[in-house]
Amino acid sequence: MGREVLLMIGMLLWKPPGKREKAVQVRERSILHTRFFCAEITRGPKTPEVALRRRVASAVKRLRRQNITQVVLPEDFPYLDQLTKGGLRPVSTLPLRRAIAADWVRWSLLERGIPTAGARVAVCAASLTGEVVRTVTELVLRHRYVLLDLPYGGEDLCRQLRREYGVSLLLGPSQEQLEGAEAAVLFDPRTDCRGSGRILLYDEKEPLPPLGLPPALEEKLPDGVNRGQLLSVLREAGSIRQISVGS
Numbered sequence: 001m002g003r004e005v006l007l008m009i010g011m012l013l014w015k016p017p018g019k020r021e022k023a024v025q026v027r028e029r030s031i032l033h034t035r036f037f038c039a040e041i042t043r044g045p046k047t048p049e050v051a052l053r054r055r056v057a058s059a060v061k062r063l064r065r066q067n068i069t070q071v072v073l074p075e076d077f078p079y080l081d082q083l084t085k086g087g088l089r090p091v092s093t094l095p096l097r098r099a100i101a102a103d104w105v106r107w108s109l110l111e112r113g114i115p116t117a118g119a120r121v122a123v124c125a126a127s128l129t130g131e132v133v134r135t136v137t138e139l140v141l142r143h144r145y146v147l148l149d150l151p152y153g154g155e156d157l158c159r160q161l162r163r164e165y166g167v168s169l170l171l172g173p174s175q176e177q178l179e180g181a182e183a184a185v186l187f188d189p190r191t192d193c194r195g196s197g198r199i200l201l202y203d204e205k206e207p208l209p210p211l212g213l214p215p216a217l218e219e220k221l222p223d224g225v226n227r228g229q230l231l232s233v234l235r236e237a238g239s240i241r242q243i244s245v246g247s
């Protein structure tokens with residue numbers, strides 16, 4: 001997602017009713033130096049459902065007129081059908097999920113009271129992508145036992161890690177070893193990895209861990225938006241460099 005694409009990101013926000021305000025207002029907004037086209041939709045406790053759906057449809061149309069194709073949504077947004085019908089899609093959180101995978105593992109282990117250094121961590125992927133290499137490298141520097149399950153291509157990575165860092169990982173673990181791991185990072189769907197502590201990087205329905213920014217940046221974020229989607233955009237734009245997991 002390059003910066004020229006990020007100029008085409010939209011945002012939907014709920015706003016409380018106010019006097020003499022339009023039900024839907026669209027304006028350009030900058031968040032941490034990243035530009036969004038923001039559609040603010042009036043919603044009160046007594047706003048009829050039919051009115052809300054009509055306002056959402058109007059906001060979608062107005063964003064599409066600005067050539068918007070992706071949007072950051074409010075938390076628990078219930079009108080995805082209106083979104084897709086109008087030609088918009090939610091911002092993907094998959095790049096963010098892969099970027100924080102190693103920190104996500106550490107947070108998951110700590111939440112379950114498992115010592116991190118000696119934990120067995122499995123990584124399963126359909127191919128050896130750059131994201132897999134980065135995640136495995138971060139994990140072997142933190143954990144004593146890292147298992148890598150790949151259909152092909154892991155031998156060179158094993159040699160590289162041993163040569164550069166003096167660490168090793170177990171390539172091609174057995175089914176029993178996979179299921180015995182205290183944490184398992186899945187880059188792609190698997191039906192044969194059923195152990196505890198699975199982190200499904202491919203599933204956007206999987207709840208993200210708590211994500212934090214420095215207070216000076218945190219206070220500049222709008223309330224009520226899908227945090228994962230917003231941080232995904234800001235990270236890809238280069239507006240934020242460090243996201244803490246577990247804060």
